[in-house]
Amino acid sequence: MKTLPDEQKATGVLRGRARTSAERAVESALDPVADWAGRTIRYQPVHGGLQNENWRLDVDGEDTPYFLKIPGAGSDAFIDRDNAHHAAEQASALGISPKIAHFDQSTGIEIIEFLEDYRACTNGDMKRPEIASEIIRLYRAFNSIEPLPCTKTILDMIVEHHDQAMELGTRLPHFWPQLEIEYFSARDALLASGIDMAPCHNDPMPGNFLIAEGKPMRLIDFEFSSNNERAYELAVMTTEFFFDDVRTAECVEEFYGSSTPETIARVQVCGFLADIKWGLWAIVYAQLNEAWDYDYHKYGVWKLRRALSRTADQRWGAWIGNI
Structure with missing residues (x-):
């Protein structure tokens, strides 16, 4: 979500004047919102999402603007929408996520x-302790919330994406x-x-964390x-943000309350x-959605190569033995 200067808050497309297919999709998404029937609404795109079409809404009579998310093509292959909504409701009730309208x-x-x-975090923000x-x-x-409707461990996710790749005839590197031999060992x-099960967010993309001066994330x-x-x-957080061993150990201690050989x-x-x-997700998604101007297959191969490189660390055997 991006904050706009005051003079731009009244800009955007006026509801009823859609010209493009994306704008028509926004207006179709607004039709079921009974409380906003007949109200003046302006909408404009919010850039930065990887899978979805995101829009800012300014609704006449509402004190706050709103954020509209329209799922992207192919994303249903990976996402349980009901589970995601349940998780968002629980997070909102905790006060750590925006309210759902x-x-x-x-x-x-x-x-x-x-x-x-x-504003959404950037990669640069992630370097700040x-x-x-x-x-x-x-x-x-x-x-700490109650268990979610969906139980899907990291092992389940890998099997799911590998199966999807095989069904699509995706070329693996x-x-x-x-890499698969090392995966089986892990x-x-x-x-x-034993799996230490807990409700997990699972997606530390910088844009999923919102910050403001003097306010909680x-x-x-x-x-x-x-x-x-x-x-x-x-x-997945320490991996995505390229934290070194020292920074990772600090995060482990903060997350668990202590840093031990087992937790590391x-x-x-x-x-x-x-x-x-x-890595598997990216090379599968590359075949499900060709609309994005991004080389998901190349990104996925790089992720898989990085996974393999971790097994070359002289500590790899000790890590496998200590978990």
Whole structure:
């Protein structure tokens, strides 16, 4: 969500004057909102989403603007919309996420409060220790809610995306057989130690964290949330933001209350699994949605290569043995 200067708040397309297919989709999404029938509404795009079409709404008679999310083509292959909505409701009740104004179960279209003074985090923000601390605070709060309707561990996600890749005839990189051997070792070790199940957000894209000067961070976008291995929540964050060993250990201590060889190993192994999950996701998504001007297949292969590179660390065997 991006804050607009005051002079731009009345800009945007006036409802009823749609010209493009994207604008017509917005107006169709607004039709079921009975409370806004007959009201003047202006809408304009909010850029930055990877899968969805996002829009800011200014509604006559409402004190706050709103944020409209229209699911992108192909995204239903990965997302349980009912579960995502349930997770968002729970997070909103905790006060760590914006309030929900409307949800269409049949389409997955969602309208939430637009946090006017907030902006989405950037990759640069993620290098600041206070930002990581705020994310951990949000994760610990979200991990404490009642179990979600959907249980999908990181192992389940990997199997799901691999099956999707096979069904689509997706070409996996030449090093996949070697990576798969290491994956089986990590999987067996994690299952032998037992899954530490908790509700997890599972998606630390910088844009999913909203910040404002002097205000607490807010968490958004629960499309990938599920009951999952708790360590994965932290592992995917430290992996995505390229934290070094020292920074990762600091985050482990803050997340768990202590940093031990066992917790470090668990996070490192889950970071390896995170790269496999998102690598497979990307190469599958590349075949499901050709509308985005982004090379998802290249990104996915890079993620899988990074996963394999972690197994070259001389500590890899100790991590597998310690989880």
